[in-house]
Amino acid sequence: MAKITGWTGKLLRVNLSTGSISTQDSMKYKDFIGGSGFGHKILFDEVPAGTKALDEANKLIIAVGPFTGTGVPSSGRTNIVSLSPTNPYHAATDSHMGGNFGPWMKFAGYDAIVIEGASKSPVWLRIEDDKVTIEDASGLWGKGTRDTSAEIAKIMGKEACVASIGQAGENLINLSSIVNSNSHSAGGHGAVLGSKKLKAIGIKGTKAVPIADGKAEDWLKLNDYFMKEIVGANNQHVVPSTPQPWAEYSDPGSRWTGQKDLFWGAAEPPVETGECPPGNTNWVGLRTQKGFFDLGPVAEERTIRMDGCHSCPIRCHSDMLVPELEKYGLSGYATSTCINYSSPLSIMIKGTADGDSKGMDAFITKCLGSRLADDYGIWSNYAQLGRDFKYVYEHGILKEKLPKEEYDSIPWDLLEKGDPAFLLEFYKRIALKQGEFYHVADGPYWLDKAWNLGKDYWAYKGNNIWSKMAFPKHHSNEAGSHVGTLIQIFKNRDANSHTHMNFIGAGLPIEVLKEVAGEVWGSPDALDKPNDYTPMNIYKAKFAKWSMDRNYLHDSITVCNYTWPMTVSPSKSRNYRGDTAIEAKFFSLATGIETTEAELDLAGERITTLARCETIKRMGTVNLRKEHDVIPDWVFDADPDKKAYTPGTVKLDRKDMETAITMLYKEYGWDEKTGAPTRATLERLGMKDVADQLESLKLLP
């Protein structure tokens, strides 16, 4: 057999019930590429129906793909698959973290780590190349993620990368995360590790990730082409936010904020972002002044630098100098990215003291909250946590449900005054599971169960909950009409797909985007104008499917779907055309397996379909169309005075949306009545064994 390149060829299995540690040939799962694909395959094959997220029988699969640790741009993300305690059916979700953990796994020699069973007492996992041991973590239990990481670094060496849970995960809070490299958190699976009493994984390695033989120069050339001609700024926004002499277009919404006289003001000496037109590799990382974008103009002079994941030139985290945090007992430094910065402000439901949502108080609130959430390991559920809190506070539910003594002990005056110190209490009470307050972090479905919130809660205006699957919308009907809507219905958490969103928000004029849509999905009609929609057509179904498949593909190879794919580019000389085949080009160079774009997309389709089968298995029903793929009423009932498909509204039509769902199922070859993959489709995708298992569970359409 030819030498394995790209992958390490090995996966690590650790059973915490028995203490057994073993390795296995990961190439058994090669058709599923890595990351999400490996995760769903292992979970589907090995975790019996009826298992709950916090059961000993649940497994947690941390996996990456052949790109990780090779330097492919934006390949530093790690994928985790496990059953989710937040989901009503404990169906599987993917959670993702950036940072260094994924590359470190590869350097230690593993494509995946499978955590099985449960320990009786707190442990941590120590991995140094081939040496893997389970260590006592009684001294770490109760610590935040940062102290945990530092303690382990003192044992393993300061270069070790540590992924850990905070107190929230230990206390089995549904909305908890796994955090590595200070600020990179994977949302939703902290409690799974908590239930297994696995506090942390410390990892380091001295190994190399080989790329295909003799391809070093081609590899560097492809990187160069990517950096000079293809990549834009964060979210693959390809025009600057301000007019610039070199740029034909600009868009104030663009995350390409780099411009003359805009600085990383707290760098020593300060660094000017400047104009960063295409053609120069060394400017790419200056394009996105993310502090300025996420935290407003007040952040400019506080910006130390941009931060982000291994091998990523985009840098979507921003590092801030915030001496004000010292008065809360923290260091004067904060780092995070969009939603984790914004969600603490959404918890301050009465606003900030200075009343300015982009002012200094908001800045401090965001910095403080993001520090606390990452240290306790609390997940914001795409900011639904703040919305849920707002609902139960403003509707008097907290007052009714909390014991009086507990209610009175909460410093509501701080909240009312807009004092960020409220966040200290808010996060602490959740993470330490004090009293009953922690239920606000149960996630919508379980919060409703605990406190009986009823219909009003699900239907209130401003609530973003998508369906009874109880996750919030994330780039839905407001983003690409039917396309964004279809993408929402699949997963068991917020639809975290940026394939469609990055394209729609790239900043190019709609005419250009429509031309590109025509080239990629067969007709310019695949893309509607913003706020001016047309009824469903087959090209939108193709666009939606491509978005889903690339999303799963990216989570499997693994690259950041917050940045990829490269559907458009900032280069006028390319007529703004991107290159959707770059994944395949890198894949061929990494693995040495000559692979076309179509072949890789087929792998994406395989993984999407497998994840679909996973959901069927957990829900115990074949009828996902009825039970799972549900669209909330507000998509159809918004703007009562307006008709769907007239300018000025993003509302859609119910019947037409049913047509859309049917069209999408058809594209996938899924049963139109139930939305379940058929045996023929599963066999076409090489998943006869999946069909057999579903048949034995009587879950084939």
Added chain:
Amino acid sequence: MLEKEIQGFIEKLRTRREFLKISGKGITTMAVTASVLNLLGCGKSGEGSDTPATVTVTPKGILIAQRNRCVGCQKCEMVCSIKNNGKASSYISRIKVARNYNYGLTMAADYATGEGDYGNFLMTQDACRQCKDPQCMAQCPAKAIAYSETTGTWTVDTEKCIGCRTCEHACPWNMPTVDPETEKSGKCILCGTCAEHCPTGALQMMPWKEVTVRLEKKGYKLS
């Protein structure tokens, strides 16, 4: 003060370049101030920050490493190892960022205010200083490290290297690294690949011609 610093820097550039041409010795990395950076056209002039960058004189030009621009992406490590070893590895990369990423060069007692990503965010790009009297070379029992005319650097001859790791320990900064797979040592040969691929220009290879032009722009002469 500034003027003195600048004159001193130019003088060092001049002599080291001469040394390189004649004897191939004395290249040595030097720490430079914000005013020197400004002189070279890198960033806005800083107020009083001490030595935010290093400059290494090479036959082709100067390699400038600026800590304030380094975003810790470690792309330099990936391309370095791919270029020089045909495989990606943080451990054998000849430029070192990863090992300083979390807590800087040494972990402070209070990590939260020390260097690195868990502290003040300051990154350290560490590479061979190209010492005047290199200990790696002096202590190598196989005489595998010698000056290379082509690269202008102290270079490991992998034919001669026996993988004993003496150089790793001899170097005060632990720069050479023996590849555990080939058992051969490697260290920076100033190929410039890291700088070419750095997304923020934190590493920059400035050819002599450009150095001259930049200095002249500010009214100074190199030779």
